[in-house]
Amino acid sequence: MPKILTAPRMARCIGCESCMLACARMVYQSFSPYKSAIQVRSRGGLMGRMVAEICTACAEPVPCVEACPTEALTPRAGGRGMTYRKAECIGCHKCVEACPIQVIGWDQQENKPVVCVFCGQCARFCPHDCLELADAEVG
Amino acid sequence: MMLNSDFVRVLHVDLTTGESHLQDRHDLWLDYLGGTGVASRLLDESVHVDRDAFDASQPVAFANGPLTTIFPVVTKASATFRSPLTGEYGESNAGGHIASALRYAGYDALLLTGAAKRLSYLVIDGDKVVLRAADALLGMDTIETGRVVRDLITGAGHRSILRIGPAGESRIRYANANVDTYRHFGRLGLGAVLGSKNLKAIAIIGQKALNLPADSRAYKKLYAEIYDRVLHTDAMKKYHELGTSSNILPLNELGALPTYNLRQGYFGEAAEISGEAFAEAELITKRACAGCQIGCIHVALYRRPFAPGWEYESTMVAYDHELVYAVGSLLGLGNRPHILRLIEEIDRAGMDAISCGTALAWATEAMEKGAVGPEQFEGVDLRWGDVERYSRAVTAIASGTSELGQWLGQGEVAAARHYGGADYVAAAGGQGIAGYWTGYAHVLGHLLGARHSHLDNAGYAIDQKLEPYTDEAIVDRIIADEAERIVQTSTAICLFARGVYDLGTISQALATVGIERSADDLRSMGQRIYWERIRLRERLGFQARLEDLPHRFFETPTLRGLLQPERMARLLAIYQERRAAAIG
Numbered sequence: 001m002p003k004i005l006t007a008p009r010m011a012r013c014i015g016c017e018s019c020m021l022a023c024a025r026m027v028y029q030s031f032s033p034y035k036s037a038i039q040v041r042s043r044g045g046l047m048g049r050m051v052a053e054i055c056t057a058c059a060e061p062v063p064c065v066e067a068c069p070t071e072a073l074t075p076r077a078g079g080r081g082m083t084y085r086k087a088e089c090i091g092c093h094k095c096v097e098a099c100p101i102q103v104i105g106w107d108q109q110e111n112k113p114v115v116c117v118f119c120g121q122c123a124r125f126c127p128h129d130c131l132e133l134a135d136a137e138v139g
Numbered sequence: 140m141m142l143n144s145d146f147v148r149v150l151h152v153d154l155t156t157g158e159s160h161l162q163d164r165h166d167l168w169l170d171y172l173g174g175t176g177v178a179s180r181l182l183d184e185s186v187h188v189d190r191d192a193f194d195a196s197q198p199v200a201f202a203n204g205p206l207t208t209i210f211p212v213v214t215k216a217s218a219t220f221r222s223p224l225t226g227e228y229g230e231s232n233a234g235g236h237i238a239s240a241l242r243y244a245g246y247d248a249l250l251l252t253g254a255a256k257r258l259s260y261l262v263i264d265g266d267k268v269v270l271r272a273a274d275a276l277l278g279m280d281t282i283e284t285g286r287v288v289r290d291l292i293t294g295a296g297h298r299s300i301l302r303i304g305p306a307g308e309s310r311i312r313y314a315n316a317n318v319d320t321y322r323h324f325g326r327l328g329l330g331a332v333l334g335s336k337n338l339k340a341i342a343i344i345g346q347k348a349l350n351l352p353a354d355s356r357a358y359k360k361l362y363a364e365i366y367d368r369v370l371h372t373d374a375m376k377k378y379h380e381l382g383t384s385s386n387i388l389p390l391n392e393l394g395a396l397p398t399y400n401l402r403q404g405y406f407g408e409a410a411e412i413s414g415e416a417f418a419e420a421e422l423i424t425k426r427a428c429a430g431c432q433i434g435c436i437h438v439a440l441y442r443r444p445f446a447p448g449w450e451y452e453s454t455m456v457a458y459d460h461e462l463v464y465a466v467g468s469l470l471g472l473g474n475r476p477h478i479l480r481l482i483e484e485i486d487r488a489g490m491d492a493i494s495c496g497t498a499l500a501w502a503t504e505a506m507e508k509g510a511v512g513p514e515q516f517e518g519v520d521l522r523w524g525d526v527e528r529y530s531r532a533v534t535a536i537a538s539g540t541s542e543l544g545q546w547l548g549q550g551e552v553a554a555a556r557h558y559g560g561a562d563y564v565a566a567a568g569g570q571g572i573a574g575y576w577t578g579y580a581h582v583l584g585h586l587l588g589a590r591h592s593h594l595d596n597a598g599y600a601i602d603q604k605l606e607p608y609t610d611e612a613i614v615d616r617i618i619a620d621e622a623e624r625i626v627q628t629s630t631a632i633c634l635f636a637r638g639v640y641d642l643g644t645i646s647q648a649l650a651t652v653g654i655e656r657s658a659d660d661l662r663s664m665g666q667r668i669y670w671e672r673i674r675l676r677e678r679l680g681f682q683a684r685l686e687d688l689p690h691r692f693f694e695t696p697t698l699r700g701l702l703q704p705e706r707m708a709r710l711l712a713i714y715q716e717r718r719a720a721a722i723g
Binding site: 016017107125 | 209243430431434
């Protein structure tokens with residue numbers, strides 16, 4: 001069964017950005033939190049609630065996969081979400097536009113998307129267990 | 140930029156012209172690293188010793204550090220300026236997102252000089268630096284100013300908003316600068332200096348790509364190890380559980396909690412205002428600075444009725460030990476919502492809560508003694524524990540509309556000089572003390588510390604732990620601890636993580652990003668910066684004199700008994716010997 005990233009306990013979030021730094025560091029080889037497929041933000045300032053903008057791993061047909069003109073984004077084995085192969089990406093930006101909830105980031109330095117690879121590093125480095133790599137239900 | 144290079148990138152903005160330019164400084168990278176080291180050096184180079192703190196030509200410097208955001212709990216920025224409160228060296232450190240936003244905007248330090256012609260705010264959006272008119276923000280409180288500026292800036296990326304309140308605009312000498320709502324450059328009056336420069340706010344937006352080193356294995360491994368030490372050992376447990384206000388009860392039991400303007404070290408209502416009581420009744424969440432997994436910011440729900448018929452209003456107010464002491468025990472206030480109310484009012488006005496509390500405590504005693512009267516204070520007749528009167532007093536100080544309010548806005552030391560009553564100011568080095576009353580090291584630490592802060596050298600901890608408690612050992616520890624903390628604050632590590640980041644760990648962390656400094660190199664750097672800073676402070680007027688300590692310090696027993704002026708004089712003499720041996 002494929003794993004997907006979930007954020008079931010965001011009421012515990014303290015806004016430390018450890019998850020974003022983990023994704024940048026462990027997946028995108030970067031110190032910069034914008035190169036992270038998870039973006040934690042406050043809604044209504046620091047006094048508001050914390051939210052995690054994450055890939056929800058669409059069931060097929062997956063919009064970003066459909067939009068991709070090359071084989072960079074392909075359906076993931078077992079359903080839900082996609083597999084990303086950077087070498088195939090031509091930097092056309094179509095996946096970003098296709099994402100229904102606008103959670104694909106853009107790496108301007110490399111001209112490539114910043115997408116979730118469902119590895120769970122962000123959850124590993126969350127101090128309050130807000131995030132969880134969960135078994136996906138495949139319909 | 141400091142990462143992947145060998146210089147410190149300083150963005151210099153001339154507020155008079157709005158022009159900015161870059162300085163890439165290899166010498167700073169080599170000898171000062173960042174944080175306190177770089178910010179104090181930048182001040183040293185550009186401060187005008189013969190001019191007032193509010194002179195437009197005076198500089199303000201900010202610096203992050205080489206490890207900012209890229210290791211756990213490395214969250215601080217240092218700011219340096221000439222303090223309008225003490226007239227001498229001003230330094231203050233803040234968390235929030237400012238250090239991180241500055242890093243991702245592409246800078247290691249920010250140097251401001253000049254003064255804007257009209258009330259303005261500065262936007263640093265990566266390479267774009269713009270000064271914009273802020274006329275409509277005149278008199279706006281710190282929370283609303285943050286909201287408005289946030290709505291006005293459009294850039295994507297890591298953001299931080301520093302702003303001052305009405306107190307900064309009217310140059311209350313302990314006005315602070317609020318950073319991202321719940322953190323502050325708190326002490327010594329940075330807010331007033333920014334007010335004198337007509338600078339209402341600074342918004343920093345950063346989205347630079349910073350790549351890991353080609354071989355990042357050592358970096359990732361050390362990050363994970365430090366992460367585990369931060370979260371899974373006792374090193375920082377205190378800060379993420381009850382937070383600093385866990386100090387209230389134990390200090391009170393030791394007789395070391397300053398109460399009623401330091402007439403005593405014991406507060407009868409301490410249990411009501413303890414960290415435990417706040418946590419059980421008011422704590423609703425915790426918040427963190429960027430890159431800190433601890434989240435020491437304890438946020439309380441301040442809920443109060445405003446009309447009959449179950450009408451309530453609520454706000455979210457952050458509390459800490461120092462605030463609970465300064466507007467709680469020191470003012471005889473034993474009611475948690477009352478304390479939250481004063482914290483919020485002082486914070487919105489943009490004043491340092493410790494200094495405001497020590498000024499109010501002095502004024503309360505001065506009124507009791509008849510040195511001042513309510514007729515000089517818009518009719519406010521201060522009484523211990525009376526929140527309504529203290530609330531009116533906060534407004535009176537921030538607005539500066541009364542004679543006593545104006546004097547209190549200059550600090551209790553200045554007010555006491557004017558009205559009499561210097562015997563009972565709870566201040567050392569020109570600034571109100573932090574919430575401990577432990578012994579000689581606490582007083583000496585406040586007097587000698589660069590920021591006149593308990594955090595410079597932790598004298599309060601030396602008093603509690605040092606054995607044998609000899610004169611030489613006290614002075615040497617005060618100096619050695621501050622020199623070591625300079626290493627931590629020059630790498631921009633939060634001092635709450637000092638138990639995790641010993642010099643060996645800092646050396647290892649620097650090495651993973653290509654900065655080679657042994658633990659011994661770092662220790663020497665801290666000691667060198669310590670004495671350089673003493674020289675700078677002396678140029679600005681710093682003196683360590685027994686006669687400047689109030690009589691009150693020698694009449695209220697500490698954890699180490701009643702302090703004796705003769706012994707304090709011996710400690711100061713030993714300090715002078717150490718000073719002479721180091722810098723002549």
